[in-house]
Amino acid sequence: MPAASPILTPSRRWARRALLWVAATLAACGSGESGPNPATGAGAGALRLSATAALGEKIFHDPGLSASGRQACSSCHDPDAAHAPANALPVQPGGVLLDQQGGRQSPSIRYLDTNRAFRFADDGTPTGGFFWDGRAASLQQQAGEPFLNPREMANASKADVVARLSRAAYAADFRALYGDDALADVDGAFRRMTLALQQYQLEDRAFHAFTSKYDEFLRGRATLTERERRGLALFNDPARGNCAACHPSAPGSDGSLPLFTDFSYDALGVPRNAQLQQNADPGFFDLGLCARAPGDLAARTDLCGAFKVPSLRNVARRGSFFHNGRFATLKEALTFYVQRDTDPQKWYPVGADGRVVKFDDLPPVYRANVNASEAPYNRKPGDAPALSDSEVDDVIAFLHTLSDGYQP
Numbered sequence: 001m002p003a004a005s006p007i008l009t010p011s012r013r014w015a016r017r018a019l020l021w022v023a024a025t026l027a028a029c030g031s032g033e034s035g036p037n038p039a040t041g042a043g044a045g046a047l048r049l050s051a052t053a054a055l056g057e058k059i060f061h062d063p064g065l066s067a068s069g070r071q072a073c074s075s076c077h078d079p080d081a082a083h084a085p086a087n088a089l090p091v092q093p094g095g096v097l098l099d100q101q102g103g104r105q106s107p108s109i110r111y112l113d114t115n116r117a118f119r120f121a122d123d124g125t126p127t128g129g130f131f132w133d134g135r136a137a138s139l140q141q142q143a144g145e146p147f148l149n150p151r152e153m154a155n156a157s158k159a160d161v162v163a164r165l166s167r168a169a170y171a172a173d174f175r176a177l178y179g180d181d182a183l184a185d186v187d188g189a190f191r192r193m194t195l196a197l198q199q200y201q202l203e204d205r206a207f208h209a210f211t212s213k214y215d216e217f218l219r220g221r222a223t224l225t226e227r228e229r230r231g232l233a234l235f236n237d238p239a240r241g242n243c244a245a246c247h248p249s250a251p252g253s254d255g256s257l258p259l260f261t262d263f264s265y266d267a268l269g270v271p272r273n274a275q276l277q278q279n280a281d282p283g284f285f286d287l288g289l290c291a292r293a294p295g296d297l298a299a300r301t302d303l304c305g306a307f308k309v310p311s312l313r314n315v316a317r318r319g320s321f322f323h324n325g326r327f328a329t330l331k332e333a334l335t336f337y338v339q340r341d342t343d344p345q346k347w348y349p350v351g352a353d354g355r356v357v358k359f360d361d362l363p364p365v366y367r368a369n370v371n372a373s374e375a376p377y378n379r380k381p382g383d384a385p386a387l388s389d390s391e392v393d394d395v396i397a398f399l400h401t402l403s404d405g406y407q408p
């Protein structure tokens with residue numbers, strides 16, 4: 001890995017995790033601030049949706065806006081499954097006949113309201129943006145893509161989408177809000193639909209509920225079990241899990257609750273997933289950040305293999321993990337983290353020369369981009385993994401405290 005690589009510079013993570021560690025320790029001592037989140041108002045009284053957001057809610061749940069007539073945003077981002085898929089498939093089906101397999105795992109779309117457009121931070125760290133590769137600058141821009149994606153809602157054009165909208169039962173709501181002719185202007189109507197979807201995700205508290213056991217713990221209203229406490233300590237410890245370096249667990253200095261992502265990017269070397277049809281072609285690779293549309297980062301080959309750090313809130317409710325949905329359980333996903341370098345033969349195939357092909361989901365030329373400099377990936381074959389099997393279970397117990405809807 002080149003020392004100048006902006007995403008993997010150890011000093012950046014060092015500085016950040018030192019801060020995190022101090023904050024996490026303070027919080028664990030009970031001196032962390034609690035109360036309503038200033039960014040979202042979560043924790044304050046119930047919010048009523050504006051007319052725009054209420055329209056967005058109808059659009060979000062309407063399968064009539066897809067070419068199949070059977071797929072809505074909520075099909076892949078189900079409110080009852082923490083706005084992730086309700087099934088355990090590695091990626092979701094879509095298309096006109098719902099027979100096209102998607103290329104990437106469908107993420108939970110909670111806790112994105114404070115995320116911003118993609119940018120390089122002052123120290124060069126790629127940060128922010130929507131999708132696994134940050135290509136959409138806002139929730140509104142993001143919302144325009146699924147309608148037209150041939151492997152998702154598969155409309156032929158914006159005009160097609162707006163025609164479907166004008167046949168919806170709630171088309172009258174749209175006209176009442178934006179005027180009788182609003183559906184005649186295709187671009188304007190499409191822009192308003194996507195704006196309504198954004199507004200719904202920003203206003204509906206379910207998208208940023210902050211009702212997990214861990215939130216209650218930070219507010220001083222719940223106690224973690226022995227096992228959950230051990231898991232949290234391993235999660236934060238820079239020499240062990242080191243998870244908080246990328247999935248921050250401590251409240252912000254303003255009292256805002258942690259999101260368990262810093263919206264940065266990293267290349268983890270997740271093994272290739274043979275369940276994905278696109279991978280039947282041995283020459284196909286999903287390169288993530290460097291290969292995103294519209295090609296603005298094509299020259300940044302040091303970013304090939306990097307994907308956005310997802311929030312770990314509600315992660316225990318997922319049925320597939322990582323951008324390619326390679327793992328089906330948290331146990332596998334975490335064991336991969338800590339044994340990737342100590343036992344690579346467990347995770348990667350053996351090549352013609354009898355050697356293990358580490359990072360086989362990247363072409364050889366980009367394998368050096370994979371993070372191998374910081375815990376838990378800084379081990380080598382024969383070393384003890386950063387976490388033992390029972391410590392992995394401790395971290396999993398902690399991750400279960402990040403699910404919304406905690407009832408004491």
Ligand code: HEC
Nearest residue numbers: 072073076092094104105106109130131132133143146152
């Ligand atoms: C067929 C399944 C499917 C449907 C339908 C779907 N999505 Fe998604 N969604 C995905 C996948 C897969 C990704 C990640 C794609 C990528 O990174 O390239 C994603 C990503 C997102 C993200 C970005 C998450 C992040 O962390 O940056 C948001 C927000 C989102 N979808 C909202 C929506 C909305 C709004 C709709 C309806 C207009 C919708 N989705 C319809 C599967 C789906």
Ligand code: HEC
Nearest residue numbers: 241242243245246266268270307308309310321322323333
């Ligand atoms: C150096 C940054 C970094 C560190 C350290 C790190 N992660 Fe991650 N994590 C990521 C990135 C980036 C992804 C997405 C990678 C991908 O899909 O290719 C991810 C994905 C995950 C996922 C999958 C989530 C999902 O929705 O698919 C889990 C679970 C996870 N991390 C848990 C952990 C735990 C537990 C630790 C500590 C043992 C940890 N991570 C340490 C960056 C990091």
